[in-house]
Amino acid sequence: MNEGILVVVSGFSGAGKGTLMKRLMDKYDNYALSISATTRSPRQGELDGREYFFRTREEFEGLIQGEQLIEYAEYVGNYYGTPKAYVQEQLKAGKDVILEIEIQGALKVKEKFPDTLLLFVTPPSGQELKNRLETRGTEDPKAIENRLRRAGEEAKGIDGYDYVLVNDDLETCVNVMHHVIQSEHYRIQRNPVFIQNIIRELQSL
Numbered sequence: 544m545n546e547g548i549l550v551v552v553s554g555f556s557g558a559g560k561g562t563l564m565k566r567l568m569d570k571y572d573n574y575a576l577s578i579s580a581t582t583r584s585p586r587q588g589e590l591d592g593r594e595y596f597f598r599t600r601e602e603f604e605g606l607i608q609g610e611q612l613i614e615y616a617e618y619v620g621n622y623y624g625t626p627k628a629y630v631q632e633q634l635k636a637g638k639d640v641i642l643e644i645e646i647q648g649a650l651k652v653k654e655k656f657p658d659t660l661l662l663f664v665t666p667p668s669g670q671e672l673k674n675r676l677e678t679r680g681t682e683d684p685k686a687i688e689n690r691l692r693r694a695g696e697e698a699k700g701i702d703g704y705d706y707v708l709v710n711d712d713l714e715t716c717v718n719v720m721h722h723v724i725q726s727e728h729y730r731i732q733r734n735p736v737f738i739q740n741i742i743r744e745l746q747s748l
């Protein structure tokens with residue numbers, strides 16, 4: 544069986560990544576969503592082992608030292624990292640594994656595993672991002688300003704990604720994401736064994 548593809552999804556805060564991931568998982572069963580470890584506190588409604596593995600700083604540093612993380616980054620004062628074991632297991636089982644992580648971690652994963660597919664999710668425009676952050680109502684004007692400034696910084700890193708996905712209509716964006724990932728399976732470089740075999744077979748006919 545073919546191994547799955549490692550896929551990183553990043554995007555501006557307010558781009559709707561969470562909803563997008565949830566819909567992708569509900570709609571298709573060939574994906575596995577990696578659950579990260581973090582030192583930040585759970586938000587209301589979040590469960591340990593579902594949204595994140597919530598860990599103390601000491602525990603998290605133990606994971607780093609034990610080389611149990613594929614990557615980790617510090618984001619707004621907290622550690623976030625991707626546990627290695629689950630990702631490896633699921634890829635071997637043929638699942639396409641999705642890491643929903645920020646940009647520094649994304650670029651580290653790409654460096655370590657150049658085959659990784661990097662997707663960047665964005666709202667249709669900067670103004671729309673501002674509107675969404677304002678109507679979400681969870682942030683005060685200062686925090687919104689910070690998030691917009693950070694989005695401006697992150698935008699400079701988009702060049703390192705493979706595809707940009709515009710999240711205007713959720714269903715459309717989920718379908719495009721699914722098709723982009725599935726198309727990757729047919730890339731020549733991802734099918735060396737099949738190609739070698741057919742060349743060898745043709746030579747022996």
Ligand code: 5GP
Pocket residue numbers: 579580583614615616618623624625643644645647648649
């Ligand atoms: P939040 O605290 O809002 O859940 O997440 C903050 C940021 O951390 C988001 O951009 C999210 O994508 C990112 N993030 C979540 N898990 C990981 C991880 O394992 N590694 C890295 N590098 N970033 C992560």
